[in-house]
Structure formats: C-alpha cells, structure tokens
Amino acid sequence: MSEYVARPLHRRRLLSLAAGLAVVPLALTGCGVGSGAASDATAMAGSCELSEAVTNDEPITGEPSGEITFQTTALKQSFSPYFEDLIAAFEEKYPDVTVTWQDDPGDAEFTQRLVTDAQGCELPDVVNLNQTTAYALYRENFLLNLSTKAPDVGGEFITSVWDSLVFPGSDEHYVMPWYWGLGGLQTYNTELMEQVGLDPDAPPTTVMEQFDMAETVAEKSDGQFYAFTASPTQRVPSDWQLMDAQIMNDDETEFTFADDPKILEWLTRFAELYEAGALPKDTLSTDVDVTQLYSAGDVVWGSTNASFMRYVQETNPDTYEITGVSSLLDARGEAFQEGQLIAVPSTSDNPVAALAFADFLLSPEWQTKFVSDERISNFPSTTESLDIPKFTEISADTPLGAANKLSVELAPDATNSFIYNWSDAVNSAVLSELQLAIAGSKDPAQALADAQDAANGILADQG
Amino acid sequence: MTTPVTSRRAVARAASPPARRRRSRGGATSGAALHRPWWVPLLWTAPAVAVIVGFGIFPFVNTVVLSFTDARPLGGGGSWVGWENYARLLTDSDFWLATRNSIFYAVVAVPLLVVLPLVLAQLVVNRIPGIGFFRTAFYAPVVASMVAVALVWQSLLSERGPVNSALQQFGLISSPIPFLSDTTLLLLSAIALTVWKGLGWYMIFYLAALANVPRELYEAAELDGAGPVRRFLHITVPGVRLTMLLIAIMSGIGSLRVFTEIYVLGGATGGLGGQARTLPFYIRDTALDPIAGNAGYGAAVSVALFLLTVGLAVLSHRFGSEKEEA
Numbered sequence: 001m002s003e004y005v006a007r008p009l010h011r012r013r014l015l016s017l018a019a020g021l022a023v024v025p026l027a028l029t030g031c032g033v034g035s036g037a038a039s040d041a042t043a044m045a046g047s048c049e050l051s052e053a054v055t056n057d058e059p060i061t062g063e064p065s066g067e068i069t070f071q072t073t074a075l076k077q078s079f080s081p082y083f084e085d086l087i088a089a090f091e092e093k094y095p096d097v098t099v100t101w102q103d104d105p106g107d108a109e110f111t112q113r114l115v116t117d118a119q120g121c122e123l124p125d126v127v128n129l130n131q132t133t134a135y136a137l138y139r140e141n142f143l144l145n146l147s148t149k150a151p152d153v154g155g156e157f158i159t160s161v162w163d164s165l166v167f168p169g170s171d172e173h174y175v176m177p178w179y180w181g182l183g184g185l186q187t188y189n190t191e192l193m194e195q196v197g198l199d200p201d202a203p204p205t206t207v208m209e210q211f212d213m214a215e216t217v218a219e220k221s222d223g224q225f226y227a228f229t230a231s232p233t234q235r236v237p238s239d240w241q242l243m244d245a246q247i248m249n250d251d252e253t254e255f256t257f258a259d260d261p262k263i264l265e266w267l268t269r270f271a272e273l274y275e276a277g278a279l280p281k282d283t284l285s286t287d288v289d290v291t292q293l294y295s296a297g298d299v300v301w302g303s304t305n306a307s308f309m310r311y312v313q314e315t316n317p318d319t320y321e322i323t324g325v326s327s328l329l330d331a332r333g334e335a336f337q338e339g340q341l342i343a344v345p346s347t348s349d350n351p352v353a354a355l356a357f358a359d360f361l362l363s364p365e366w367q368t369k370f371v372s373d374e375r376i377s378n379f380p381s382t383t384e385s386l387d388i389p390k391f392t393e394i395s396a397d398t399p400l401g402a403a404n405k406l407s408v409e410l411a412p413d414a415t416n417s418f419i420y421n422w423s424d425a426v427n428s429a430v431l432s433e434l435q436l437a438i439a440g441s442k443d444p445a446q447a448l449a450d451a452q453d454a455a456n457g458i459l460a461d462q463g
Numbered sequence: 464m465t466t467p468v469t470s471r472r473a474v475a476r477a478a479s480p481p482a483r484r485r486r487s488r489g490g491a492t493s494g495a496a497l498h499r500p501w502w503v504p505l506l507w508t509a510p511a512v513a514v515i516v517g518f519g520i521f522p523f524v525n526t527v528v529l530s531f532t533d534a535r536p537l538g539g540g541g542s543w544v545g546w547e548n549y550a551r552l553l554t555d556s557d558f559w560l561a562t563r564n565s566i567f568y569a570v571v572a573v574p575l576l577v578v579l580p581l582v583l584a585q586l587v588v589n590r591i592p593g594i595g596f597f598r599t600a601f602y603a604p605v606v607a608s609m610v611a612v613a614l615v616w617q618s619l620l621s622e623r624g625p626v627n628s629a630l631q632q633f634g635l636i637s638s639p640i641p642f643l644s645d646t647t648l649l650l651l652s653a654i655a656l657t658v659w660k661g662l663g664w665y666m667i668f669y670l671a672a673l674a675n676v677p678r679e680l681y682e683a684a685e686l687d688g689a690g691p692v693r694r695f696l697h698i699t700v701p702g703v704r705l706t707m708l709l710i711a712i713m714s715g716i717g718s719l720r721v722f723t724e725i726y727v728l729g730g731a732t733g734g735l736g737g738q739a740r741t742l743p744f745y746i747r748d749t750a751l752d753p754i755a756g757n758a759g760y761g762a763a764v765s766v767a768l769f770l771l772t773v774g775l776a777v778l779s780h781r782f783g784s785e786k787e788e789a
Binding site: 044046112115119133135137139142231233280284285288420425426428431433435436439441459461462 | 623639642
C-alpha cells in the first residue's frame with residue numbers, strides 16, 4: 001500500500017507549516033533592495049553601471065536611432081491624441097527611432113514605482129518627473145548632466161524658470177522644465193464671506209489677515225461652515241514661504257524654522273483657530289480634499305491653484321459662480337512656480353535619441369500645441385509658447401477667466417523656490433508635530449523645536 | 464529462445480480486457496518510475512521551487528542581510544553596520560509606539576474575526592430560499608477595493624458624516640464623535656473596517672468547515688434536549704476548531720500587516736501626530752522615502768515585524784494544542 005495516505009489527524013502540523021511559510025514573504029517581501037557595490041573604476045548610479053558615453057566630459061552627439069521609452073504622468077487618459085501625433089512627427093523626422101510611450105497613473109505610488117525601476121536599472125529613456133523624485137534620482141547619480149552632455153538645451157526656456165532649476169549644492173542642470181502652474185492665489189466663496197460680514201472685495205493680502213478673517217468666520221458662522229481646512233499639509237511650507245520666514249539656513253544644510261518668530265506666531269494662531277471652531281476638526285489629520293469641501297460650500301477658502309476651479313465648475317456651478325479670486329503673496333511678493341520636469345536618466349541605453357526626443361517634446365512648437373488645449377490651466381516652459389492668444393487675450397468675466405488672467409499677470413515674476421530637502425520624511429515628521437500643537441496636545445514652541453530636531457535628524461541621516 | 468515467451472505476452476495483452484490493461488499499464492508506470500532519472504522529480508517541482516525561492520526566500524534573506532547595512536532605497540547595497548540598526552530599534556520610541564499599535568490591532572481584531580464570521584456562517588448555512596442573496600451580500604465587501612471602501616468609511620465617520628449626523632439627530636450625542644482625529648477611536652474605526660471587510664472571506668472558510676460536521680451529532684444532541692446555544696458550543700465550535708485556529712493565524716498575520724485602513728482614515732501622517740501608525744506604516748515611513756529613506760533600518764523593523772508575526776502564529780498554535788489536549 002502506498003505511503004501517501006492523507007493524515008487528517010496531523011492537520012495542525014500542516015497549519016503550522018502554512019503559517020510559517022506565509023509569514024516569511026508577508027512580512028518581508030516589500031522591503032528588498034537589490035544589493036550592489038560601487039566599483040572604484042566604474043561610475044555607478046545605485047547598483048547600475050554607467051557607460052563611458054554618459055560619464056565623460058564630452059557632449060552627446062550623433063544621429064538618433066534605435067528604440068527609446070518615454071514616460072508621462074497621468075496624461076494618457078486625456079491627451080492621447082496629442083502624444084500620438086507628437087511621437088508620429090518625431091518618428092517621421094527620425095525614421096530610425098522608435099518611441100514607446102507609457103503613462104504612469106501618477107498616484108501615491110508614483111515615486112515608489114520609479115525607485116523600483118531605478119533599482120532595476122530600467123528607468124524610461126525620457127521621463128516626466130516631479131521635483132521631489134527628480135532630486136532623489138539626482139542624488140544617486142541617475143540623471144544625465146545636461147550642462148555637460150547637452151549644453152545647448154536650455155536656450156529656449158523662460159530664463160527665470162531655467163535658471164531656478166538647479167538642485168541644492170549644484171550649479172549644473174539635470175532636468176528640463178515642462179508645463180508648470182502657479183501657487184500664491186486664493187479662491188474664496190464671496191457669499192459665505194458676506195454672511196459673516198467680511199467684504200469679498202477686500203480679501204486678505206497676508207496670511208495673518210486671512211487668520212483674522214478666519215476668526216470672524218468662527219464667531220459668526222454658527223458652525224454652519226468653516227474658514228479653511230485644518231490640515232497643515234495644505235499650508236506648510238508654502239504659508240511660511242509666503243511670509244518670507246527662514247525655513248532653512250542659506251546653504252540649505254540645516255532646518256531653522258523653529259527659530260523664526262513668524263512661524264511660531266503662525267502655529268500659535270492656527271491652533272487658536274482650531275480651538276475656536278474656525279476649521280473642521282477631523283480635517284487636521286485626514287487628507288480630505290479641500291476642493292470637495294469648497295465645492296460643497298463647507299469652507300470659505302478653497303485651493304490656491306487655479307486649475308481646481310474647473311472641478312468646482314463641473315461639480316457645483318452655483319459655488320463656482322460666487323467664487324472670488326485674488327493673489328495672496330504676503331511678504332514674499334511673488335508667486336511660486338511649481339512645475340513638471342523632463343529628464344533623461346544616466347542609465348539610458350540610448351541617450352542620443354532620448355535627448356533628441358526630449359528636445360522635440362519641449363520645443364516651442366509642440367509646447368504651444370500642448371498648452372493651447374483649453375483643458376490645460378498650466379504654462380509652457382518656453383518663452384515663445386507664452387505668446388499665444390490663450391495667454392494674451394484672457395477675459396476675466398468668469399472666475400476661471402479671472403484666475404487665468406491673474407496667473408498670467410503673476411507668471412513673469414514667479415520663481416521656483418522648491419525646498420528639495422523638504423522630503424516626504426521631513427514633511428511627515430514636521431506635520432506630525434504641528435498636528436499635536438494645533439490639536440492643543442503640545443505647546444507650539446515645543447512642537448516646532450521637536451519638529452526641527454526631527455527634520456534635522458532626517459537630514460543628517462540622509463547624508 | 465525468447466520468441467515464444469514474447470509471443471505469449473503479446474497474446475495475453477491483446478486478450479486482456481481494457482480494465483485489466485489499464486491496471487497493467489499502471490503497474491508498468493510504477494515500474495518505470497523506479498528507473499526514472501533522479502532529476503525528473505526535481506524538474507516537476509522546479510517551477511514551484513523557483514517561485515518560492517524568488518518571491519519568498521530570496522526577499523527574506525535579502526531583508527535580513529539589509530538589516531545589517533545602511534542601504535538607501537536608490538543607493539545600492541550600502542555598507543555593513545553590524546547590529547547598529549537593531550540597537551537603534553531598542554531606543555526608538557516611534558518603533559515601540561507602532562509595535563504597540565500593531566499588537567493592539569491584532570488583539571482586538573483577531574477574536575472578532577474568529578468569532579463573528581462563524582456566527583455569520585451559522586446564520587447562512589441552511590439552504591433556504593433567498594439565502595444566496597445574503598451570502599453574496601456578506602461576501603461583497605471582500606471583493607471591493609480596500610482604498611475605495613476606506614474612503615467610504617472616512618466619509619461615513621467624518622465630523623459631518625452620516626454616522627455622527629444620525630447619532631446627533633437621535634439625541635444620543637451633543638457634539639460629533641472624533642472617530643478620525645482621536646487616536647484610539649481611529650484605531651478602533653480601522654479595526655472595525657478590517658473586521659467588516661474580512662467577515663465574508665472567513666465566513667466562506669467556516670461554511671466549508673460546517674459542511675464537514677456530521678449532521679447526526681446535531682440530531683442526537685437535539686434528541687437529548689440540547690438547545691441551539693448548547694449545540695453551537697458543544698458541536699459546532701469543536702467541529703470547526705481547526706478552522707478557527709487557521710483563521711486566527713491568518714487574521715493575525717493580516718492584522719499585523721495593516722496599512723491602508725490607517726492611511727486612508729488617519730491621513731498620510733498615520734493619525735494625529737503619527738500616533739496611530741502601525742509597523743508596516745512605520746516601515747514605509749523609514750525605508751521607502753527615496754531621499755531620506757533608510758532601507759537598512761526599515762529592513763530591521765521588517766525583521767522585528769516578522770518575529771512578532773511568528774510569535775503570534777506560535778501562540779495561536781500553542782493555544783490550539785492546549786485546547787485539543789484538554
């Protein structure tokens with residue numbers, strides 16, 4: 001008789017075995033990072049060996065040919081025809097090149113997916129990045145040095161935008177600007193302002209004035225609506241930048257925000273507003289979309305980004321019609337430029353074709369076509385593309401038109417002042433302390449000191 | 464002089480009925496197995512072994528090795544730092560807070576996930592008209608996306624959400640319950656979500672187990688005068704005890720892996736001040752940031768989570784053994 005007889009009495013043994021096998025991958029598979037040691041002789045990006053062509057001091061030249069991969073972020077659903085035309089035109093110009101287009105959904109896992117691609121030395125040849133991810137890749141040598149390898153690439157970009165796109169500690173360029181938006185606007189529900197006796201024609205011009213008005217909202221709204229969300233995620237560090245507070249030291253090696261009395265005042269007053277009922281309590285830690293709250297008429301102030309107006313227009317036309325728009329630039333006096341970037345990774349197998357495609361994508365001709373789409377509220381990165389009717393002949397008759405007109409007026413002076421060392425880890429550590437102070441669980445000064453210690457600890461740890 | 468023998472065998476094979484021929488072929492196969500090359504069994508098992516090694520054992524070993532380094536998410540393997548990451552764990556208050564939260568999560572969620580699906584299964588085990596609808600309804604949350612479901616719960620439990628509004632309308636509370644901003648309530652809300660979403664899944668396990676409990680036992684107990692509660696406690700529960708043990712282990716592992724519920728309900732910081740972070744949340748915060756992440760330290764936290772998970776499995780096993788011996 002065969003030995004392979006079922007042994008039901010020993011099922012517990014099987015259970016133990018199953019459990020043991022289950023926990024091994026369950027607990028740990030998410031954390032594997034490919035190992036690899038940098039050789040002294042070979043230039044490396046993470047565990048990837050870099051070719052001589054991308055690391056020597058010579059510009060990259062040659063006739064584009066072969067295959068490249070191009071990755072955008074969350075654009076396929078709405079703009080497929082544009083990119084298909086663009087790629088067809090490029091392949092017609094360079095018949096020996098084949099472009100494979102892929103689109104990342106751009107969700108919360110975007111950076112993690114790119115990190116995984118980088119670990120596997122499989123980054124796309126031309127990739128659309130945000131500033132945080134670009135800096136992370138730059139720090140580990142994953143981006144092509146454009147100042148050396150493509151020294152002429154910056155000629156047609158808006159000078160202020162191009163000049164401000166360098167990473168801390170470097171005066172060389174590793175990324176190219178694409179489309180970009182503005183921070184420094186405010187949108188508000190004029191009817192709710194009138195209900196509590198505020199003049200919608202005289203909106204706040206500083207953050208502290210806005211806090212004063214928020215106090216009025218708390219006093220007179222009878223809990224029916226709030227001033228703005230309690231989530232510091234929406235306001236830090238941009239509020240501090242608007243107030244011209246000292247967030248880091250000049251060479252960006254240390255956080256100093258706890259030493260600035262303006263920031264202490266900001267936190268103290270924010271906590272007072274929370275206590276007074278000016279802000280919805282449960283938005284302090286949850287990531288509730290301010291656009292939804294605004295659209296529903298639950299808060300007076302909405303997003304600081306003009307593009308959100310389109311959502312309000314679609315979801316609640318009544319709220320859209322009574323939306324006011326103005327700038328809120330405080331002591332800073334100029335708007336933020338927040339942009340999408342294009343980079344060519346140093347690990348690309350085909351940097352010649354990749355650079356040619358990036359140049360084609362960012363050319364005035366194709367950027368003009370892109371931003372001419374009425375659905376796009378962003379600006380192009382080339383000077384020539386700004387000179388189109390969409391930007392020069394705007395009517396301010398509607399809230400969206402007013403936001404666009406104001407954006408165009410602010411655009412020439414806008415600068416990119418992204419704090420590259422304000423990483424997700426720093427953001428999380430600082431926000432955690434701010435939340436405790438806002439909720440009244442911690443003294444504001446102590447919370448700021450603890451936040452600064454935590455942020456500097458992370459900075460020191462990252463090297 | 465072998466030809467006659469061969470001929471006799473051939474004649475016998477031709478004359479044998481099909482059934483006998485099948486047995487004969489089976490015997491021939493068994494005989495052939497004895498002469499199979501030694502590597503054939505390895506060949507058959509190779510795909511499964513490759514999957515286990517590639518997706519289970521290699522990541523495990525890699526993580527243990529990484530936990531002794533200062534590796535970065537993007538920076539390659541890093542340098543050897545010995546026990547430094549483990550020493551740091553011992554004094555890291557955030558790690559201990561996350562550990563406490565994870566244990567709390569498991570301690571509350573596991574008993575609920577062991578008992579409630581059994582009650583549910585007991586309610587829908589009988590084949591009566593329309594019961595399929597209820598079985599489907601109870602199972603529906605299992606197939607829904609956790610993110611989508613958590614967003615719905617966030618909306619339900621918010622300050623102005625339907626739950627608080629209903630409680631206020633009935634005069635049960637005067638001000639909204641801070642389900643999402645109080646750390647303990649946030650954890651309990653997340654546990655409720657985990658349990659609600661897991662009920663249908665584990666109910667299926669119990670339905671399969673209940674089908675194996677002999678009906679005669681219920682009939683005999685009923686004749687002896689045992690009521691529904693006694694029958695449940697003395698026949699059903701012992702009958703599905705092994706399934707309960709399996710579910711305890713599985714739900715324990717699941718509870719220690721919770722991330723999405725806390726992330727969606729409590730926000731990116733993991734509740735107010737990060738006070739509701741669980742161990743997977745903490746691993747994500749410490750290891751995965753592409754700029755400031757420390758994959759080595761994150762790996763050490765992962766190993767701690769692994770040990771905690773093994774500890775829970777062993778405890779469940781011990782508990783089950785004692786019950787059986789008793």
